[in-house]
Amino acid sequence: xxxxxxxxxxxxxxxxxxxxxxxxxxxxxxxxxxLPRHYFIAKEFEHFAYQDTPFAIDAGQTISQPFTVAFQTxxxxxxxxxxxxxxxxxxxxxxxxxxxxxxxxxxxxxxxxLHHKSNKLFKHLALNxxxxxxxxxxxxxxxxxxxxxxxxxxxxxxxxxxxNQLSIGGILVIPVGKTSESQKMVRIxxxxxxxxxxxxxxxxxxxxxxxxQGW
Numbered sequence: 001x002x003x004x005x006x007x008x009x010x011x012x013x014x015x016x017x018x019x020x021x022x023x024x025x026x027x028x029x030x031x032x033x034x035l036p037r038h039y040f041i042a043k044e045f046e047h048f049a050y051q052d053t054p055f056a057i058d059a060g061q062t063i064s065q066p067f068t069v070a071f072q073t074x075x076x077x078x079x080x081x082x083x084x085x086x087x088x089x090x091x092x093x094x095x096x097x098x099x100x101x102x103x104x105x106x107x108x109x110x111x112x113x114l115h116h117k118s119n120k121l122f123k124h125l126a127l128n129x130x131x132x133x134x135x136x137x138x139x140x141x142x143x144x145x146x147x148x149x150x151x152x153x154x155x156x157x158x159x160x161x162x163x164n165q166l167s168i169g170g171i172l173v174i175p176v177g178k179t180s181e182s183q184k185m186v187r188i189x190x191x192x193x194x195x196x197x198x199x200x201x202x203x204x205x206x207x208x209x210x211x212x213q214g215w
Contacts, residue, residue, distance in 0.1 A: 001124070003036040010050035011037070014066055017052055023070040025077065031100040032070060037063075039121060040091040059111045061207055063091040064152065068204060075187050075201070076148050076173045078103040085143070085165070087136035087209070088152035092118030095129050098150070105129045106143050108136040110210060137211030139165040146170060154183040154206035159213035166190045180208035180215055 011033050023029060038049035040063055048055050054065045064072075072094070078084060080102035086095050089109035095118070099105045107129055109115040115133045122129045132140060136151075137159045144165035151162070151174035158174060166172055170190050177183030185201040208215040 001036070001039050003039075007036055007038060007050075014050045014052065018067060018070050021067055023067070023074055025074045027078070027101050028070055028073045028097070031073070031097045032066065035093070035096055035100055037066065037093060039125070040093040040096075057091050058113050058117065061090055061111065061114060063093055064206070069094050069097060071185070071201075072150055072152070072173050073097055073101065075185065076150050076171055078148065082147045083143075083145075085140055085146040085149045085162075086152065087139075087149070087162070088207075089118045089131060090114055090152060092121050092129075094150070094152055095131075096122070096125065096127055099127045099129050103148075106132070106140055106146070108132045108134055108140060110135060135211040137161065137209060137213035141165065148172070149174075151175065151209065152206065153209035153214070154180055154204075155209040155214050156180075158186070158188065159209075159211075161213055163188070163190065163196070164193075168192060175204050175206045181205060 038046040041049050052066050054062045057063050078098050078101040082103040084098050084103045084105050086107040089107040095105050095107040139161045145167040147170050149162050149172045154175045172188040175183035176186045187199040189197040
């Protein structure tokens with residue numbers, strides 16, 4: 001894999017587009033600027049890597065469009081040494097962005113081929129991301145609690161397991177919708193085991209969150 005001056009130039013143009021759409025967190029911007037997105041797409045399609053669009057990957061899944069990744073990351077605002085659980089490893093791009101932002105990342109994927117491909121890429125990039133093959137809607141009880149949880153698939157509701165595994169004061173970002181085709185981005189800040197603040201943002205479209213507490 002090579003990261004050429006052309007690739008780097010395309011990332012600069014992508015960052016200009018993201019800034020114009022309201023992405024202003026410099027930690028997030030620098031992570032996207034420094035991480036070669038084309039590594040996460042099949043080589044024959046790498047010319048699509050820096051377009052601000054989603055793209056199909058293995059097993060009928062997608063790599064989210066760069067704006068969506070940036071928007072979710074900006075909402076969760078990763079800080080150095082944050083312990084973050086990601087639900088839906090997919091291509092591995094979102095987990096890698098969180099890691100480059102300084103977070104300690106734990107990522108769950110339910111599809112075997114994606115789990116293994118992303119792990120191989122994390123090793124190549126020397127990223128210390130802990131991964132698990134399993135049902136992400138149930139979280140990762142053995143590693144809980146988490147400072148922040150980010151879900152990269154659309155859910156019919158917030159899985160109780162994820163809320164329970166969030167630290168007091170922690171943040172959960174998740175797309176929620178009544179259909180598996182369209183969701184609102186939701187940010188939940190946990191004030192206590194029974195109290196929380198909910199913020200609702202724009203419409204997005206994600207693959208469905210499959211599992212015991214999902215679709």
